[in-house]
Amino acid sequence: MTVAITRMEHTAVELRRYAARTADASVARRLLALALVLDGHKREDAARAAGMDRQTLCDWVHRYNAGGFAGVCDRHGGGAPSRLSPEQEAEVAGWIRTGPDVEVDGVVRWRCVDIQARIAREWGVALHERSVAKLLHRLRFARVSTPSQGGRRGASVFRDEFAALVNAVLPDAVRVAKTPVEIWHQDEARVGQQGTLTYVWADKGSRPAALRDQRRQSAYLFGAVCADRGVGAALVLPHANAEAMNLHLAEISRQVTAGAHAVVVLDGAGWHQTGRRLRVPGNVSLLRLPPYSPELNPQENVWQYLRQNQLSNRVFADYDAIVDACCTAWNALMTMPDCIRSIATRTWTKTVMT
Secondary structure (H helix, E strand, O other), X not given: OOOOOOOOOOOHHHHHHHHHHOXXXXXXXXXXXXXXXXXXXXXXXXXXXXXXXXXXXXXHHHHHHHHHHHHHOOOOOOOOOXXXXXXXXHHHHHXXXXXXXXXXXXXXXXXXXXXXXXXXXXXXXXXXXXXXXXXXXXXXXXXXXOOOHHHHHHHHHHHHOHHHHHHHHOOHHHHHHOOOEEEEEEEEEEEEOXXXXXXXXXOOOOOOOOOOOOOOOEEEEEEEEEOOOOEEEEEEEOOOOHHHHHHHHHHHHHHOOOOOEEXXXXXXXXXXXXXXXOOOOOOEEEEEOOOOOHHHOOHHHHHHHHHHHHHOOOOOOOHHHHHHHXXXXXXXXXXXXXXXXXXXXXXXXXHOOO
């Protein structure tokens, strides 16, 4: 028996308009089927156009007649009530946020089985592990990786104590004479035929192809910048090792203002370690960054700028082409001291007092 649509406060046009606005595809299909019925189409044709059978359409007509727009929405059961009270759930959330006590709980990280055992111990409520997992998801917790806190804490200390750290690495003669100090930031970037790809502007919905080489020749761009002066010093070398680092330190030394002393901030790479192979010029001191803190080195942002504007989406014919591209990119940046200052200036480096 065909069931007529008795609710007439909405026209077929209004049903289609509501279907276009809803984010639920199932609701949109049901409304479009009802709109076809209101337009006078056969029930079988309307059901087929909406991807359902005739009986299903009849059921949605009943629901629409009874509840209007709300009637064609899915109804979800509330499920079984939680076996924990809101106060107990809040306490479970507190356990997660504070973490386990290894002496009391016997674990260094929470697992569902550990929470399950503690709930049973605290309140005598027996939950399945899956129920514990669902509870944690409902409380808006998720399994996430834990970054090294030492690096982040070290980064904060490095910024706060930067002036003291700089003074600690300065030679006594520089501190006594109150020699002007320049802060330089140093790093290396590998540039090669494998290359990198970057974002480009294009028509919406399109994905323009970009060339990418499969050969493996590469060079290392050793770079350092002094944000206060808006200058830099760089070399393009075939390897990253102590010998290459010696050449770069010598180049930085030549770029330091006459009569000044440079503190070069750099990471803990093996070829940055002082020893018999590393020769530090007299007007240069080295200050190493804490582990896992590349965000403290503005030279990383310089590399990002060069890759995005000069060194990405390219194919290099050979090693000489790589060297030429690195030199061209770096020299172009050196003509823009304001750009260097914009990229590399950090407020916490202004605290240096000699």
